[in-house]
Amino acid sequence: MATEKKVKRVGKIDTPEEYEALIQRSLVVFKPDSVQRGIVGEILSRFERVGLKIVAAKMVNPDRDHYYTHYEKIGKMVTRRGEVAFNQNLDYMSSGPVLAMVFEGIEAVALIRKIVGPTEPKAADMGTVRGDYSHMSFGYADAKHIGIPNLLHASGDPDEAEQEIQHWFRPEEIQSYSALSEKFLR
Numbered sequence: 001m002a003t004e005k006k007v008k009r010v011g012k013i014d015t016p017e018e019y020e021a022l023i024q025r026s027l028v029v030f031k032p033d034s035v036q037r038g039i040v041g042e043i044l045s046r047f048e049r050v051g052l053k054i055v056a057a058k059m060v061n062p063d064r065d066h067y068y069t070h071y072e073k074i075g076k077m078v079t080r081r082g083e084v085a086f087n088q089n090l091d092y093m094s095s096g097p098v099l100a101m102v103f104e105g106i107e108a109v110a111l112i113r114k115i116v117g118p119t120e121p122k123a124a125d126m127g128t129v130r131g132d133y134s135h136m137s138f139g140y141a142d143a144k145h146i147g148i149p150n151l152l153h154a155s156g157d158p159d160e161a162e163q164e165i166q167h168w169f170r171p172e173e174i175q176s177y178s179a180l181s182e183k184f185l186r
């Protein structure tokens with residue numbers, strides 16, 4: 001017998017303002033491993049395929065201060081994962097240029113985390129980016145003293161997304177336009 005999956009829904013929505021408010025923006029960073037492995041295009045197509053709209057993009061090589069703000073001031077990573085993993089992650093992120101992008105879509109923050117998969121590639125399901133393009137375990141990465149290469153950063157929640165987008169992009173770097181697909185996807 002088919003069982004219906006429990007879906008978490010937002011409350012009843014009546015007005016255009018209320019459903020407009022469900023359109024979110026989220027930061028995605030193609031980390032040094034996706035850039036250096038030459039699989040940015042392949043991965044990017046997954047976000048386009050579900051109808052997410054690209055509203056900002058740039059290739060950058062941020063300094064440690066930038067990543068400190070990103071992962072600790074905004075992401076509280078030391079508290080969550082400890083100082084050792086934090087420093088190893090900063091080394092990993094500083095190992096080459098990254099492509100930073102902002103995507104827009106309906107409840108986009110959670111959608112993008114679903115596409116990306118969980119932090120540890122070993123635990124990530126096939127069909128997620130981290131599960132399809134990597135397989136490393138925390139055990140192996142910790143023993144090797146490296147930040148676990150897992151291809152993408154994606155904002156964890158809508159509040160983190162807002163702070164991260166402000167940290168990575170100036171307002172004029174974020175574009176507003178209507179996509180043809182919106183007729184069916186919005």
Ligand code: GDP
Nearest residue numbers: 081085089118119138141142146147148149150
């Ligand atoms: P994310 O939101 O899934 O990217 O995970 P976090 O924000 O908790 O951590 C940031 C990044 O640090 C992760 O994407 C990993 O690359 C790395 N990282 C986090 N925790 C660990 C850990 O326990 N060991 C290692 N080696 N790397 C970690």
Ligand code: MG
Nearest residue numbers: 075154155156
């Ligand atoms: Mg995170």
